[in-house]
Amino acid sequence: MPNSSSAPSFARIYDDLRVVLTVQRCGSMTSAASEIGTTTSTVSRQIARLRDTLGIYPFVKSEGEWRLNPALSDLVATFEQADGMLESELARLQEYQPTTRRDVKIGAPPTVLSHILAPGMRDFVSKNAGIRPVLDSRIHESGLGSTDISVVFHPPESGRVRVKRCGVLHFSIFAPEGWREGDGWVSLGERIAGPYIEARRHFFTSDPTVLVDSFPQAVRMMRELGLAGALPVILAADTPxxxxxxxxxxxxxxxxxxxxxxxxxxxxxxxxxxxxxxxxLVEAKIRTRALQDTQQRLCGSMY
Known part of the structure; x- marks a missing residue:
């Protein structure tokens, strides 16, 4: 570390540690830059600056991936704890400013945002006037990234994170009225639907007719081209x-x-x-169960 006469400001170290923490949460400098709203080169420069300050590189390569240097684990964990406590204390002080609204960033898969959280947003905002929800679409992430709260399929395996399992997302195969075997099907790409595509190929006896990168695109293709496809049950309920x-x-x-x-x-x-x-999430689980019961009756009447 530099001596006291040349020591960098705590503000700069704080800023650099925030970047390192975001990289650790996101898994890459590119993803971290997107979360922070800056460029990858800026993130790289801040990591290099912290390396010069501390005398060690914040990340090391392990099994082909860049991971936080174990020598910095305690420092970053301490920073994360302090940062969270500071945010909480600032929120408490805002109680004395009743007209001030505070952003709370919520990350979740797109379907969760649009079909589970959005329907209850009016009630939430009316009862929590001091909170401004900021919704962030996330698919593969298992950690918090730059969010305050996240809904994830896989919770992080380490870190001081509170985890609560309280929801389920169900997916089924749907098709437009009049669809017949051989009419084709649409799928999300391998990056998202990879583990499930092979079983669907076997069912449809063909490769997907069209590949898309979101469920709204899948719905559009199903409507426009008459294709079948897998959809979240709660989303398919909007398309009778x-x-x-x-x-x-x-x-x-x-x-x-x-x-x-x-x-x-x-x-x-x-x-x-x-x-x-x-x-x-709990309410959506109950609603989905009712939808599945209805679908089961429909399936029974079709055969």
């Missing part, structure tokens, strides 16, 4: 012209976890938002 195609052994069930950093557990805004997100 689609019918469940089966078979049930191709249905997928993905657990949903709500996560936030433990240092934010006393933050009143985080607590209120976590409780609301959890309640929306």
């Amino acid at each position: 012209e689609f019918r469940p195609l089966g078979p049930r052994d191709l249905d997928i069930r993905r657990d949903l976890y709500v996560i936030h950093h433990e240092s934010r557990s006393t933050d009143p805004d985080i607590r209120a938002t976590v409780d609301w997100v959890s309640a929306q």
Whole structure:
């Protein structure tokens, strides 16, 4: 470390540690730059600056991936804890400024945002005037990234993160009315649907007719081209012209976890938002179960 006469400001170290923490959470400098809203080169420069300050490189390569240098684990964990506590204390002080609204960033898969959280947003905002929800679409991430709260399929295996399993996302095969075997099907790409594509190829006896990168695109292709496809049950409920195609052994069930950093557990805004997100997920699970019962009856009447 530099001597006291040349020591860098704590503000600069704080800023650089925030970047390192985001890289650790996101898994890459590119993803971290996107989360922060800057460029990869800027992230790289800040990491290099912290290396010069501390005398060690913040990341080391292990098994082909860049990981946090173990020598910095305690420092980064301490920073993360302090950062969360600071956010919580600032939230508490905002109680004295009733007209001030505070951003709470919520990350979740797109379908969760649009079909589980959005329907309850009016009620949440009316009851929590001091909170401004900021929704962030996330698909593969298992950690928090730059979010305050995230809904994930896989919770992080390490770190001081509070995890609550309270929701499920169900997927089934649907097709437009009049679809016949051989009419084709649409799928998300290998990056997202990879583990499930082979079983669907076997069912449809063909490769996908069209590949897309989101469920709204899949719905559009199903409507425009008359294709079948796998959709979240809660999303398919908005499209009454689609019918469940089966078979049930191709249905997928993905657990949903709500996560936030433990240092934010006393933050009143985080607590209120976590409780609301959890309640929306539980309500959606009940609603999906009712939809599946209806679909099962429809399937029975088709055969």
